[in-house]
Amino acid sequence: GAGVSQTPSNKVTEKGKYVELRCDPISGHTALYWYRQSLGQGPEFLIYFQGTGAADDSGLPNDRFFAVRPEGSVSTLKIQRTERGDSAVYLCASSFRPPSGGANTEAFFGQGTRLTVV
C-alpha cells in the first residue's frame, strides 16, 4: 500500500483479555518496527523484524507481549492477559534495508492503534 496501515485504530478491552494489533507495512519494506507511546512521552521501542525474524525484541516489557511476521510482510502484536498499564498508543513503522547491508533507510509510521484496557 501507499503507507503503513494499522488496524484497528482504536481498541477497548477488559482487563485480562487477549488482543491482537495488526500492521501492514509499505510494500517492499524489509524492516518492521513496533513502538508504544504513552501520553506525554516519546515512542518506546518494543521489537524490530528484518524479514520474518525478530532481529531485536529487547523492548518487549514481559512475556505477555509477543509479535510475529510469518511471511515477512504483515505483522501482528499480541498481548495476553491485558493490564490497565498496557493502555497506550501502539505504533508500527517500516523501512528498507539495502541488500548490500548497512543502516536501514528512512522509517515511516502508521497512524497507530489506541489501546484502552478497562
Place this chain on the structure above:
Amino acid sequence: GIQVEQSPPDLILQEGANSTLRCNFSDSVNNLQWFHQNPWGQLINLFYIPSGTKQNGRLSATTVATERYSLLYISSSQTTDSGVYFCAVVPNTNAGKSTFGDGTTLTVKP
C-alpha cells in the same frame, strides 16, 4: 543504551517567528530522523539526516555527527506548525532499534 535529549521541552512562539530545536545524543549514530507529531497522533517525517544539512521549504535541519547533535530550524512559523517534534536515532551498534527523545512541544500563537 544510547541517550537522546531534546531541548527545549516546550516552546511558545508568535506566528512568524523563527525557532531552533536541538537533539543531543550520547553515541555514534548511523540514522537520525526528525518527526512532527500532529494533534491526531500521526508521526510525519520531516528529515532523514544522519549527517549534513537539508532544507525543505521553511524547515531545515543540520546534523553534526562527530559532535553528536542535530538542529531543526523552523522559519516564519505558522499555527499549523504546532505539535510535538521528535528526534529519533539509530546507534551504530544496532541497525534497527530507534531511540526517541521526549520531544519538544511547540505552540504557535496567531
